[in-house]
Amino acid sequence: MNPLLLAALRTDQLWYAVPLIVVVSLVYAATRHEEMGPILSHALRIGVWIVSFMVVVFVILLALSWWV
Amino acid sequence: MAALLAWLVPGLGHIFQGRTAKGVLFFVCLVSTFAYGCYLGGNSELGWGRVVYVAWRDDDTRLAYLCQVGIGLPALPAIVQASRAKKGKEPWWKGLMAPPQPEGFGNADELTTRALARQPSLDTLHFRLRGYFELGTAYTMIAGLLNILAVYDAWGGPVFPETAKKEDDQDEPQDDKTKEEADTP
Numbered sequence: 371m372n373p374l375l376l377a378a379l380r381t382d383q384l385w386y387a388v389p390l391i392v393v394v395s396l397v398y399a400a401t402r403h404e405e406m407g408p409i410l411s412h413a414l415r416i417g418v419w420i421v422s423f424m425v426v427v428f429v430i431l432l433a434l435s436w437w438v
Numbered sequence: 439m440a441a442l443l444a445w446l447v448p449g450l451g452h453i454f455q456g457r458t459a460k461g462v463l464f465f466v467c468l469v470s471t472f473a474y475g476c477y478l479g480g481n482s483e484l485g486w487g488r489v490v491y492v493a494w495r496d497d498d499t500r501l502a503y504l505c506q507v508g509i510g511l512p513a514l515p516a517i518v519q520a521s522r523a524k525k526g527k528e529p530w531w532k533g534l535m536a537p538p539q540p541e542g543f544g545n546a547d548e549l550t551t552r553a554l555a556r557q558p559s560l561d562t563l564h565f566r567l568r569g570y571f572e573l574g575t576a577y578t579m580i581a582g583l584l585n586i587l588a589v590y591d592a593w594g595g596p597v598f599p600e601t602a603k604k605e606d607d608q609d610e611p612q613d614d615k616t617k618e619e620a621d622t623p
Binding site for chain 2: 398401
């Protein structure tokens with residue numbers, strides 16, 4: 371495994387992504403619905419989608435660092 | 439009007455339209471993101487909000503501001519500071535959102551260079567703030583871009599209320615029945 375990728379895995383830096391994910395999810399969901407219930411449930415779905423996407427990208431990079 | 443208000447202050451356009459909950463949500467989310475970006479991109483010594491500034495020079499073309507200005511009023515002090523510098527006057531508010539000092543090889547005129555002589559250079563900002571300069575830039579840019587979405591939402595007006603739509607769907611068959619009853623002799 372690439373040691374540079376491991377070095378990039380400083381979890382304290384990843385915390386800065388959390389407020390952005392929350393805000394992006396809430397604002398995007400709020401542009402799609404009018405009431406708070408649907409906004410919050412849609413925001414949760416988008417948040418999960420963003421985190422999943424980040425995990426997939428991480429796994430791809432990890433795999434590339436393993437083989438390349 | 440609502441779109442203009444929504445650009446000027448995030449959420450204000452929605453409150454103007456009577457969509458108070460959404461307006462408050464937009465205001466809290468976007469202004470706090472922008473404020474946190476300004477906090478990350480500055481300190482008490484260098485001045486706050488150093489990541490939000492207007493500069494269009496050979497040595498520093500600040501394209502990020504085009505995204506940051508989407509937040510409206512909170513990003514407008516940067517224009518005030520840049521126009522003051524252009525007139526040869528020193529920035530206000532302890533350098534809040536003031537452009538960095540030109541570094542000699544840009545196309546800044548003499549007045550601007552003299553006005554910004556006491557401001558930190560871009561090199562100094564990067565050196566002192568390190569990664570937080572980029573983080574602050576990202577936060578403020580994202581806040582500005584998200585407010586453009588909110589402005590579009592205010593411009594489009596409220597969508598048809600979901601509960602009212604369901605009620606209408608339930609009402610329609612009943613209306614058909616009453617019509618049929620009326621048609622039968």
